[in-house]
Amino acid sequence: MKHTGSPDAALLDVTAPQRELLDQVLDKWSLQVLDQLCGRPLRFNELRRVIPDVGQKSLTATLRRLERNGMIERVVLAARPVAVEYRISPIGDSLNELVDALLQWTSTTLPHVEAARERYDGATDTEAARA
Amino acid sequence: MKHTGSPDAALLDVTAPQRELLDQVLDKWSLQVLDQLCGRPLRFNELRRVIPDVGQKSLTATLRRLERNGMIERVVLAARPVAVEYRISPIGDSLNELVDALLQWTSTTLPHVEAARERYDGATDTEAARA
DNA sequence: CCGTATCCAGACCGATACTG
């Protein structure tokens, strides 16, 4: 668990393509869409139902962005009326593994984080109380 | 490279504490601050210099948030005028490892992503041209 | 040197209405 040296700070620069990719793929809704799509494909309104509080607009934008970056595939089914199915791609699948690692990390560190928050909030509170 | 099943979809819900933690720690500036701080501590204005385009306000907010979540430590040095040093914590260090994995992922998949983008843009262009 | 306070333009996001 020892981190040694940054790999390359330039990769994190806001203008770096790697950084832009992360931004387009790690946002609020993308993670949930990717997660829901792993395993089985889902339709547009199924996604709306299964992801709480997502609006049409946001979901559409998220799906388009993920499709453009090759994370998911949009499949138009021959049906009346139109039916569209979204399925995860191999690349999207590989991203999901990393997200799982991230999620695992949050779960194990959450107790420490909450302890840190209480310490911080307590300190700033008493500080404010003195003023 | 096979992803099998979501670990727990509920963890990704916007209201889930795990999800909130990720939001507070994976944003634009946080990643760069964390990356810069790994190895050696830095002062406030050193961070400003080394991270391109970050404003005082954003940097301050980022540092406070990271401190509150226990990712970094704020050390006030005995000096005139005031000198403050920020150093990474063990938790922040463990996060950096995951970020490195993410960065590695972006680097290896970037060619595929760019290919996907060209396909997508080309398809939507010709589609628009027909209209 | 290390911030906080304030103001303001622009992005974002939900609600709504409408189309193929």
Next chain:
DNA sequence: CAGTATCGGTCTGGATACGG
């Protein structure tokens, strides 16, 4: 069903000025 178009409020984030 699966979107597109538009409008209005919110919230972010940069620029600026000032304080400890």
